Amino acid sequence: MIFRKLAVAAALLSSCSFYSYADIDTKKIEKVIETSMARFDVPGMAVAIVENDKVVLAKGFGIANLDTGKKVNKDTLFGIASNTKAFTAAALAKLI
Incomplete structure (x- = not known):
């Protein structure tokens, strides 16, 4: 399950290359996010x-929360266990 979420994050990072925030089409990014969530069966995420x-x-x-149906918002906190090392390594690899 966690590998699916990491795969979604990696797919989003690799598909969103832009030059300036003025050039960003947020509707297109939202479409990529929603498509990726459906493809990898991710119930919710904050971006x-x-x-x-x-x-x-x-x-x-x-x-x-699947039990209560509470929706994700921009301030939702997610438990990511010890995956911060993987996120840091992916971010450094992206910078290199």
Whole structure:
């Protein structure tokens, strides 16, 4: 399950290359996110895109709690266990 979420994150990172926040089509990004969530069976996720200290997009997608049906918003916190090491390695690899 966690590998699916990491795969979605990697797919989103690799498919969203832009030059400037003024050039970003947020509707297109939202479509990619929703398509990826459906493909990888991810119930919910929060996404933030920040460029030069400016928030370009901050939005929640899907459901945070399957039992209550609570929706994800931009401030929803997710438990990611010890995956911060993998996220850091992926971010460094992307920078290189």
